[in-house]
Amino acid sequence: MDDVGSWWILVETTTWTHRAWELVRTVPVDGDRDRALARAAELARTCGASGGDSDDPGATGRRVFRVSETNWLVEIAHSRWDESTGSPSTTTTHVRVSAAVLEHAHEPPPAEPPPPGPLRRAFGRG
Numbered sequence: 001m002d003d004v005g006s007w008w009i010l011v012e013t014t015t016w017t018h019r020a021w022e023l024v025r026t027v028p029v030d031g032d033r034d035r036a037l038a039r040a041a042e043l044a045r046t047c048g049a050s051g052g053d054s055d056d057p058g059a060t061g062r063r064v065f066r067v068s069e070t071n072w073l074v075e076i077a078h079s080r081w082d083e084s085t086g087s088p089s090t091t092t093t094h095v096r097v098s099a100a101v102l103e104h105a106h107e108p109p110p111a112e113p114p115p116p117g118p119l120r121r122a123f124g125r126g
Contacts, residue, residue, distance in 0.1 A: 002028075002105040007036035009043055011051040012096040021096060024051040033099075037070065040099040044072035049093040061090075070099040 011025035027043070029036040044064045048054035061077035074095040082089040 002102055004102055004105060006102050007031065007033060008100050008102055009036065009040045010096075010098045010100055011043065011047065012098075013049070013051045014094055029099075036099040040070070040072065040097050041066075044074050044095075044097040047074065047095055047097065049076045049078070049095065051095055072097045 007029040009027040012021045015022050063075040065073045076093045079090045
C-alpha cells in the first residue's frame, strides 16, 4: 500500500483522440517537499513527449512554464522534413508535470471468479 503523506510526481499528456489530459506516469519521491519540487522541475526539463524519460532531450524544442509552485506545463516541439511539401514541419505536444502529496490510497479488492450458474455447469465449467 502506498504511504499516505508521501510525495509523488504526476505526469499528464494530452490524448490525440479526445484532446483531454491523461495521467500517464506516477513517480514516487524518496524525500520531502523540496526533493519533490526539484524532481518535478527536472522531469519538466527532460521528459519526452509521451511523458516518459527522453533518450535525447536536446533533440526537441522545449518551453517549460511554471504555472504554480508545484505545477509545470511543458511545450515540446519536434521538427522534421516533410517530403510531400519540400519544407520543414513542426509538431507540438504538451505535458503537465505536478508535485503532489498522496492524501488517500485504497487498494481494490481481489477479483473473484463468477459463481457457478446453470450455463457454466452445463458446459462443465462450474
